[in-house]
Amino acid sequence: MTSANTTVPRSALVTGASTGIGEATVRRLRADGWTVFAVARREDRLAALAEETGAVALTADIAEDDDVARLLAIVGETGGIDTLVNVAGGARGADRVAEASVEDWEWMFRVNVLGTLKLTRAFLPMLRATGHGTVLNVTSTAGHVAYEGGAGYNAAKFGQAALNDALRLEEAEHNVRVIEVAPGLVQTEEFALRRLGDADAAAKVYQGVESPLLAEDVADLIAYAVQAPHHVNLAHVTIRPVAQPAAHKLLRGPLG
Template sequence: MSQTPRTGTRTAVVTGASSGIGRATALRLAAAGHRVIAGARRTDRLAELARTPGIVCVPLDVTDQTSVDRFTEAVDRCDVLVNNAGGAIGTDAVADADIAAWQAMFDVNVLGVLRLTKALLPALIASGDGQVVTIGSIAAREPYRGGGGYNAAKHAVAALTRVLRIELLGAPVRVSQIDPGLVETEFSVNRFAGDTDAAARVYAGMTPLTADDIAEAVTWVVERPAHVNIDSMLVLARDQTSAQVVHRS
């Protein structure tokens, strides 16, 4: 069966685009011919990203509904939504859990995805060939020691994504989740509150994924034919087989 090729430039919205996977994804999608609307909190980094042809940058804090409303008002079209904004805070055991940290993780990882998806879903449906790609984590599939709050948040993201896929069955919108393992970005620096030594130990003695590895996966998923839905994808470094099983030399 032949497929009708897509025509025209598609618009992709990428959250958390100031660094790491989000920035790499914005650059990859722009290079692939998409018009990209990139959102993030750090406006100085957005200004740098905005110099790239094909990328429009708009300030966005996914934990602030007013910011989300202002951002989505600036989105005139949305064919692709990449829910990337997220992060982990600390490594406390459940018994020692910092409730505020858990709330912050749920706000950015879970409610942030909900806010943007809800706001842009009408535009995604109206596009006639919409796509939601959410960046999850191996933590969405496999809980691990020291990751309680982040594990719980990413499991919630996986449930939200799966429910959305079920609810949109029959609509012209594909829904995918990409779950990376160890990716060397600012993720661990942020998790350890700026402790670069602690962050470096996460990747010591192994070759982790790069942000561009995941951006390439996102682009591949987005560019499948409209009838092909990559429901989920787990991407690990060769040196990693599960959340806490890593070969180190």
């Protein structure tokens, strides 16, 4: 996938950078010559990523006000950013509503909705000041279509998608571009494992699927979206593997 690069040096802050889509996005943007601030909670993984790619590693919990304020200060002192890529998030549990864990629901709202809110709110003045700022939020097809056992994650991702839509309306007058990338089934190192808590259960999510998406596939799309000419806004982009033609339909076994 090719991108329309500009001659203006570009800089981004990418959350969820210690694994999966966030890590792949850091690698891709660095390969394209961007200055990248890589943010996550796991210092050891960030340090290794920074050493390999040249990204700036910043350890933080984006749902904590003090951490967000510290990130804003550090980034502001080192030249600022024109692009914010909110990848951090996740799912916990697969309970139906009747057996729902309130603790899991609260965690999902905290990381998916409040984390996105707090970081975006903090960096909006900086993005506006560039005259060509971009916010890209990685949501999920779970934020578009509900399914059994997914109510907590559905609700959190629906909330994040709604935040994104309102933000686009509010920030157009500031020439801040707001993009939503909603992946379907993506095989990453930890997503299913963190959600289900068991390696065997996590493996079954992808069992028999010939070619699920990989984190690098989503990172390619993110790179294209943020490097397109600024007047081009990929406002809502759904990316799924061919084996998943709809949220409720997943083909297991050879295709074609």
